[in-house]
Amino acid sequence: MSSPTSDVTVPPTGPAAAPSRALPNGLAAFLVFFASGAVLVLETAALRLVGPYVGVTLQVTSSVIGIALAAIAYGAWAGGWLADRRDPRTLIAPALVLAGITTAVTLPVVRYAGEVLRGGAASAILLLVALAVFVPAMLLSAVTPLVVKLQLADLRRTGQVVGRLSSIGTLGAVTATLVTGFVLVAALPSTVILLGLAVSLGLTGLGVGGWLRRQHDTALPGPARTRAALAVLGLVGAGLTTVAPTPCDIETAYHCARVESDPDRSSGRTLLLNSAQHSYVDLADPTYLEYAYTKWIGAVADVSAPAGRRVDALHLGGGGFTVPRYLTATRPGTDNVVFEIDGGLVELGERKLGVRQGPDLRAVVGDARMLVAGEGTDTRDLVVGDAFGHLVVPWHLATREMAADIRRVTRPGGVYVQNVIDYPPQRFIRSELATVGAEFGNVALIAPPGALAGTDGANFLIVASDAPLPLAAIQTRLAQVDPAAALMSGAALDDFVGEALVLTDDYAPVDQLLATA
Structure with a gap:
């Protein structure tokens, strides 16, 4: 008679190695840090972007914070949902590229819409802030759960992986808030900040996509025609910024x-x-x-x-x-x-x-x-x-x-x-x-x-x-x-x-x- 436990497989006691298809720890940390930080750069710059049209009051500041938090919540939920249904490696690069495109498009959209919504009531403030923040912030917030899913190689280390990446994301947000508030806003117009962020996101997305293709033969989803259309959209958005009405002669640190x-x-x-x-x-x-x-x-x-x-x-x-x-x-x-x-x-x-x-x-x-x-x-x-x-x-x-x-x-x-x-x-x-x-x-x-x-x-x-x-x-x-x-x-x-x-x-x-x- 065999022992009652003779057919049970005892899990190994040593740490399991991460699967070859996981991202290198350094790249995973960078992506979470960068995406989380980009959300806060966008949030801080958005306050300056909408200010000329609806003011810089407590209601406007609360709207920017509230809309950004809503975008983070929906983005994290959507990223986690997609990570369970698609290979996250096929989604990280597109999320970054799309975030870059929508950030570029935000500038002309807000400036044209701002002329219509100027000085409006609470609904106008919320709408203008949503146009400035929601879509790119949601796309960026989807990156972290995609990366986390790839890094969960060993269930015994789930807490460690999630905790580490969560802390890195928070550090990215804190760093971006301080750098934007103390350095970028004082040195650069909001147009330059947002266009620079858009370009950085786009280049990072393309770079990560190229690396994944070489390492894992992972292609960006969608036909080449779709990708080309998105690239054109980003260029059009950046181009419209140059002709969109601007309410400023100069941007100071406050006005x-x-x-x-x-x-x-x-x-x-x-x-x-x-x-x-x-x-x-x-x-x-x-x-x-x-x-x-x-x-x-x-x-x-x-x-x-x-x-x-x-x-x-x-x-x-x-x-x-x-x-x-x-x-x-x-x-x-x-x-x-x-x-x-x-x-x-x-x-x-x-x-x-x-x-x-x-x-x-x-x-x-x-x-x-x-x-x-x-x-x-x-x-x-x-x-x-x-x-x-x-x-x-x-x-x-x-x-x-x-x-x-x-x-x-x-x-x-x-x-x-x-x-x-x-x-x-x-x-x-x-x-x-x-x-x-x-x-x-x-x-x-x-x-x-x-x-x-x-x-x-x-x-x-x-x-x-x-x-x-x-x-x-x-x-x-x-x-x-x-x-x-x-x-x-x-x-x-x-x-x-x-x-x-x-x-x-x-x-x-x-x-x-x-x-x-």
Whole structure:
């Protein structure tokens, strides 16, 4: 009688060698690292690609992240499904080549679609982001499960293989995020980044496909005619990029910027950031103020100190440097220090907007929150807050802690003015008034009557000081420069603010307060 276990095959105890048809470990690691990293390059560049049409707000950023994650999820699922039904060696190269082609096509598609969807609602934002990200990111995300399937040679090492390749993919994503954010975006336009990514993907796919053919006699799927058509599609996409409408004269590290001449005023120039009007300057007349809110700032500055007396002014946000130029022209000897986060805008201003740095104007490149913290106490007569990310005041510049630092910097009797954009139901401007009022003892508000009535979206100008404000003088000057403007203060302002939330570093939902729905 035989033993009960005599017919059972005992598996070998030593490690099993990977089958000859698996990819070399180095190549497998490279493919996962490269494909995962390419997704994050695409995601970061896509934010800049769609920004000129729909802005760079929390909703847009959330849409880019959400659409990219959805593409990764669907791509990983599709790649795993295909890996169980087809030889993964026949799919890796096509996935990379197709990802390169769709990345190239993304540029003209987004630019033409962006002109149609410009400034649209949430659905327009999601659609434009999907056009920019979804298909190439999904194709790239299919690469990892294809590679993993090939490398699973020994079931006893499944966890090790999957864990190693998963960590390599994550490292690729982290590396690409840091390199793109710190190096590529600062050095190259988004067009160059995306076209370079498209070419890299295409060449990598062709190279991997050629190697597999030599090693395993594995051909790319589909007839030669199909492959030729795909190549032509990629070339057409790249070609269309050269004729697709572009909203930028230059791309800085933060903005798509363009300067337009005013057809009705030969010396007038308009600065557009991400296609939104940001500043207007008159190269020949620095005292000319085109936009209503700049007239309001000028009016407050005109009565904040005796006429013609120099002031020490601090500007949070430079843009076209309209107000610093105005103060220099109306108050010779004024010291203007401008904190501007975008060094590219400073250079653009010097080239095209008549900005001249010298004893009366110094531009400091950096984040205003950090730079204000380094300013001396009681050093400024006038602080002008005019920093925006697209049409939104950055949240960290809108909190009580920021207002407290500005109050510290402002001399007794000095004035702080802050430009805010809001729309009905005007939750943000009410909260910002409550926030500034929590630090400054005297606050007033300048805006069009329709905006104060809650029917219109508009610019609002908060005026604040520790000392009583010269309200009568401000009202008189406003009547001269912009008769349509209204000044609100006292009990009427208290009623307008109501029980609005005071924003803090711990809780400042600026984007949500600005939502109109």
